[in-house]
Amino acid sequence: MVPHPRSSCPINHSLELLGDRWSLLILRDIALHDRRSFRELLTQSPEGISAPVLSRRLADLVDQGLLAKAETTRGKQGRYSLTERGLATIPLLVELAHLGERLDPSTRGHAPDIAEDPDAIATATARLRATHIAAKRDL
Template sequence: MGETHRSGCPINLSLEVFGDKWSLLVLRDMMFGNRRHFNELLSRSEERIASNILADRLSRLVRLGMVSKAPDPSHKQKVVYSLTEPAIQLVPVFAALGAWGRRHLPASPELSVRARLLEEGGPALWERFADELRELHLGATRPPGTPGVLAELTAAYEREVARG
């Protein structure tokens, strides 16, 4: 039972998967905020996503294969959401969106710092970040001694907030 697509254009097909703002923001929060539970995604959303919209987007992202859902081993009634490989491969897209937004829109300094670091780090940093996400979300192993990108991005964000 395949889905009907408006056209076979790759940009159209991509937008049909993650083209509404909430889907991209959920993926962003999972990727850059390491938010893996419904309540974390809900309560720590800068944009204040409504719970019914969050539930809808999570189930849509699971259905489309961008996110997986599994029982949380640490808590019987919770589930943990993980990015899938196709979602992890969006790292360069998020880097480009952040760089463009930082350059052309009134982005705040604390929310721009990660975009700046990703832009400056370029493809080598994006690949290291993707490998770290594969480790966190897919259980892959990184070579020993590979520096983590998420901690670096989070620390830069927290320094910027402290300055504010």
């Protein structure tokens, strides 16, 4: 959480939580590409985030309640899961994809599949809820 937001504006608050260079890309990789371990996020993201930055951003996203990290035994990689707050970013990710396509039509082929149909967003969010939140309760 942001301890002292600059203002009470909800846009400002959202930007203080997610407005850095990497947080939304990490959420994208987890939500849309099922990259849930540190190693997957580090090596499979095309933007090339560094290990120290990824570590800090993951810790921030967990602290902000957007992600949860499964506890593991020593030597095993933890898996990150979306929380309800993290799931709330799915429509934002889709809208950012739409904006990116409008600003640069050459990106159109790289948009997430769910960006085409509003019903697909709800379906994808429900599927993610089942795999990220319900599965965590069953542990």
